[in-house]
Amino acid sequence: xxxxxxxxxxxxxxxxxxxxxxxxxxxxxGRLTALIGPNGHGKTTLLRAISGLIRPKSxxxxxxxxxxxxxxxxxxxxxxxxxxxxxxxxxxxxxxxENLRMGAFLPAAxxxxxxxxxxxxxxxxKLRDRQSQIAxxxxxxxxxxxxxxxxxxxxxxxxxxxxxxxGLAPIVxxxxxxxxxxxxxxxxxxxxxEENAMRAAVIADQVHLLDHGTLAWSGTGAELSGRSExxxxxxxx
Ligand SMILES: Nc1ncnc2c1ncn2[C@@H]1O[C@H](COP(=O)(O)OP(=O)(O)OP(=O)(O)O)[C@@H](O)[C@H]1O
Numbered sequence: 001x002x003x004x005x006x007x008x009x010x011x012x013x014x015x016x017x018x019x020x021x022x023x024x025x026x027x028x029x030g031r032l033t034a035l036i037g038p039n040g041h042g043k044t045t046l047l048r049a050i051s052g053l054i055r056p057k058s059x060x061x062x063x064x065x066x067x068x069x070x071x072x073x074x075x076x077x078x079x080x081x082x083x084x085x086x087x088x089x090x091x092x093x094x095x096x097x098e099n100l101r102m103g104a105f106l107p108a109a110x111x112x113x114x115x116x117x118x119x120x121x122x123x124x125x126k127l128r129d130r131q132s133q134i135a136x137x138x139x140x141x142x143x144x145x146x147x148x149x150x151x152x153x154x155x156x157x158x159x160x161x162x163x164x165x166x167g168l169a170p171i172v173x174x175x176x177x178x179x180x181x182x183x184x185x186x187x188x189x190x191x192x193x194e195e196n197a198m199r200a201a202v203i204a205d206q207v208h209l210l211d212h213g214t215l216a217w218s219g220t221g222a223e224l225s226g227r228s229e230x231x232x233x234x235x236x237x
């Protein structure tokens with residue numbers, strides 16, 4: 001599959017500390033794959049390793065036929081891996097529209113900026129209404145929507161979302177998850193870090209549970225719902 005992400009025997013971390021240990025997993029093309037696990041056990045680190053922000057110590061990461069581990073972050077984003085990090089990280093003094101346009105910085109994305117912007121506005125209609133508003137005046141949920149919209153503007157092959165619901169009110173989380181469900185229905189390849197296992201179970205095609213930087217369990221979202229002992233052991237749910 002051209003857009004499948006395959007992680008093989010990956011060891012990665014910071015300085016001498018290895019956070020991920022011999023980790024192997026896949027995120028299939030056209031599917032929503034969720035990473036769950038206790039706080040601090042390596043989910044964000046995995047996204048950083050995939051997007052080239054940290055260099056793996058060993059193992060490899062492939063996108064389709066190409067090995068991307070070892071490439072620089074700019075090259076990896078040009079290959080189509082889009083990383084929407086935790087938090088907002090918008091340009092606070094720019095408008096919504098300017099922030100969205102910043103997502104289309106690669107030449108291939110810039111060429112189709114108009115049509116992709118229309119798609120983003122269809123998916124996130126609130127952003128169309130607020131396109132002239134300065135980012136710092138948006139609500140937390142609206143800012144998160146702009147972050148996702150900006151990621152979509154890159155016209156990537158794989159969209160990685162790191163805890164898109166973090167710190168938001170329940171009703172806003174529902175709105176964000178409706179957007180993610182829409183992306184899933186549209187057949188996008190998505191790798192989602194979600195701290196709430198039950199939310200992941202409902203939305204994901206495939207779920208990987210990370211514990212101490214290793215793979216503790218993999219299965220479908222439906223399978224996870226029936227495995228209460230996993231949730232108790234690893235997540236204290
Ligand atoms: N820049 C960094 N330098 C050194 N250690 C780091 C750095 N970033 C993260 N770590 C450490 O790596 C480990 C894994 O962190 P990571 O952010 O990947 O966890 P996580 O599973 O995404 O958790 P959370 O849901 O809390 O974000 C933690 O022990 C963390 O303290």
